[in-house]
Amino acid sequence: MSYPPIVTPSGATRPILTRGLGTLDGVGQLPVIAVVGPTAAGKSDLAVELAIRLGGEAVNADSMQLYRGMDIGTAKLTIPERKGVTHHLFDIWGVEQTASVAEYQRLARPLIDGLLVRGVTPVIVGGSGLYVRAILDDLEFPGTDAAIRARLEAELAEKGVAPLYARLTVEDPVAAAAILPSNGRRVVRALEVIELSGRPFSATMPSYESVYRSVQIGLNIPRPVLDERIELRVHRMWAAGFVEETRKLHEAGMGPTASRALGYAQVIKYLDGEWTEEQAVDETVRATRRFARRQESWFRRDPRVVWLPYDAPDLPAQAIRVVSCAS
Template sequence: MSAQPPVVAVVGPTGTGKSALGVELARALGGEVVNADAMQLYRGMDIGTAKIPPAERHGVAHHLLDVLDVTEEASVADFQRAARATIAGIRARGAVPVLVGGSGLYVRAALDVLELPGTDPRVRARLEQELAERGPGPLRERLRQVDPDSAARIRDDRRVVRALEVWELTGRPFTAFMPRREHLEPTVQIGLDTERTVLHDRLAARVEAMVAAGLEDEVRRLAARGLREGRTASRALGYGQFLDVVDGRASTAEAAGATVVATRQFARRQRTWFRADPRVRWLDPAEPGLLERALRLVADGPER
């Protein structure tokens, strides 16, 4: 193991207790937490994103929380620059970076050798206008001609726009920028996951607690600040569903039920993403001694 401690990352499906373990690890290791949850970047999105309250951070410095307004679009490239600069700053202070979050591509952007293509608002706007006026068919056909591998993989219309934007800007296929499983520096990735029915029960209980804590009122406040216009923020779990309550299209009970379903689906996608990475070492948070087991993994160091 190198003299310098590895970066520690806590990843996995939502609702498994990543934020709490991140704080405990940071306290034990002399570390600082770096957020890698795309929706926790947003100011005011606290209840619905399960953002850890200041009182529960126990004095541990947290970075990259509350850095965007809900009208701003989150960018993986911007996050990569900010996360890497933050990790370097933590290192310079002699502390251990503890990256915590379940946004898979954001985690990879922070930790892995990954080149991210730039963006051009004018190109993006032109492609989006074409999508709105002509539908996805012509764009998909164009993508099949210039980048057949991406065309075969991509299902979402917005990602078709992004793939064409990348082609226009770089002349390279979108797939050329897919990340390799190669850490930028020594890293220990700890994954939290538990049995599916247990996680489903935890997620249902968490949504119920969010509703009781005032999720609807939070959404109302954010709607007045432009949540509906936010391309990224408005898609956050719970926020779109409770905008329907604010707009009179759904009851609170209906929105809560829809949020539970969407959250379970999201957790399944997160599990698939992180389970595909053989570098992640898995722990069940339902078993006793979670912190001690996690510290043993950190002490073992990165896999060789």
């Protein structure tokens, strides 16, 4: 079977390769696979199993696992847990660096292309929805302006997010409807793009137009079960030395992105004497549960995601069948 070439956002084309396809009966090039869903659903383990069975390699799409040293708090797989599978785009940034999805895309796209050239199946894994879309979809990221950003962030710090969000609802109601009113960082970014480009921020928001032949597998997990798993994970993080990990990173100088990361932000408040340790634990659990709901909402909006039960005894086999049907 032959396929048309991939068309990149720039209009260039690249062929679909047909090497290394015995796993799926030689039917076309394996698609780029993405394992998505809420935190603590079991994405990393499934990605490893798929990579083993399909001769693939894992590509990280968790924005916080890009940071070196942020291991316990991000539930980064240990080397033994990776079972010999090569993992890409882990531990590539220092914690002082500000995360950039545009920079991530610049690194990830050539990596995916290189894996396909070698006949290796890319298995993207992570719960940062925009980072997954930055690889798979036709997304372009507007530039930034330090002066505009600084002015808007100063306004955010002084007045809070509400007046900025109100401004966004007037200037770009489509973008406002897609951004949580409490997400100051995203509101600031939207207003920055509007002022810098003169275009609505919504014009740059993701569309469901893939640049790769891809399949997304979501892990479906009942909310009460997920809530319990999140609480258990947080307590295990504490027992594994999360506070000490955060202390070292905090003292080394965490940048604005890393210091606001889920769990780390709560521990820093404990280390700085603002909260008790018990408060930090409880707030980490609560914040993680809220985050998991946002993740699920993001991925549920994408009609291309195929949802599978997280606890299916034959989960890897079910996932491979999904991949086979997409090829």
